[in-house]
Amino acid sequence: MLKKLLKYEFKATARTYGGMYLALLAASVLFGGSVWRWNGTNSDAYSTLVGLMSLVYTAVIIGTVVVTIMTIVQRFYRNLLGREGYLMHTLPVTETQLVTSKLISSTVWSLCSILAACLSFGILAVLMMADMDLLEQLPLMWSSIREIFARYNMEFWGALAFSGVVSFVRMVSAIACIYAACMVGHQFKNHPALAGILSFFVMQYLQGWLEKLLRIGTGVYETAIYSAVGDMGSIEAAVSALGYMESAMVTLGVAAAFGVFWFGLTVWLMRNKLNLE
Template sequence: MLSKLLKHEFRATGRIMGPLYLVLLATSLGMRVSIQVLNHADSRLLRMLGGVLAMAYVVAILGVCFAAFGLMIQRFYRSLLTDEGYLMFTLPVSVHQHIWSKLIVSTVWFLATGAAVMVSMLVMSVDGTFLPAFIQEIGYVFDAMTAYYALNGTAIVLEFAALCFLGCVAFALQFYAAMAVGYSRPNHKMAWSVAFFFLFQFAMQILGTFLLLALDESPLHHLLMNVDIHITPMLGIHIGMGIMIVGVVIYGAIFYAVTAYFLKRHLNLE
């Protein structure tokens, strides 16, 4: 059933994000043409046109970013917290499947938006000879790498990709948890949602500070300080990435548990 929910969500959100990506690509192409023209022109009209195209490109970037963010909130709100929620919760689907369908779709659009912005910048800023030359240089770099650096470099890229994915999931869950708690209140649900969002942020910051202070005075910290451990820079990078990934997973899991609990036990659609 999760696959059907995902299909429905991608179809509903793709109608908005797809055209926006095309607009972003069109404005980046316009920027590229205007840059090439302005390099060989001395016309006030052309400079004004170039300024308009630059503004349109910036607006397009902001548009796709805000659209991805807005859809994350709008789809969760509309499907689960309004009158439509009565219908959605009568389906033979668990609360967890509802949450994961929203999470997966929102995360995909976040990552796709980041990729679209980078592609648009590449289209805008380079000529036709850049990409082949860049690929060739990357090939030279990989040829010169030893197996040690090639494997570790690949591992770091995969770790960073996992961190980005999990970060997007945790980011969405912060808003889902605040809305789930806010809509358990009898009145002023949206105002409560905003209040709980900032309350959660404050609580997590306080919790993180106390945790760091506790670890600083813990026996484990003193043990590690007295043990002579030689860590290579590459190993240090992997350990740091692993710690960040675990931290993001714990952070997201807390908000996921809050979201699931309030949607199951305390949701007030009236």
């Protein structure tokens, strides 16, 4: 039944996200194309066009973030706590399956939003280098890449990859926290949306405070990476000195624990405190 829930969820959200990604890629093409045409000219019209396209592209990037977050909230609240909830909660599925389907869908679309943003940056880079002879530049680029990989040791790349895992777990935990905040806000008859927003910030503050209390905040391992990037000769010393992997593993565990807690709180409130009247 979880597969059917996921199929319905992706089908219901595909149009929103698909249109947003097309707008993002179109904005990157227009912005990059305007910069390419403007290079080598002193036209005030092109200068104005480039400025306008940069504003449009920035607005679309910000809009992508906002729409992604708002869709996560709206799909959960309207589908499970609004009028659609009367139908959803009569299906032969458990509360755990309902929340899981929302969490998986939101996580996938959040990753897609990140990939779409990266792709748009890549399009911009290609268009801005359109006047360069890329065939002549490829050997130099390949040589630079090989030099980078040679100078950075495996410990650094492992730490960088692990940082991505930690970021992913934190993203999933944040989505679960949004759902928990929606459920907490649902308990208030007056101004549930405001209560949910305040609950989210309180929850995030509590999580951050506990992380600082245990000295496992992101600053430790991020400082290691930034120090390594800033001084290539001290990569190994910086990572080893700050105990990156150890602190990152603890950070990962805490982020995962909070994610499980927010998920469990959401399911418990939905099972025992749900009121659709």
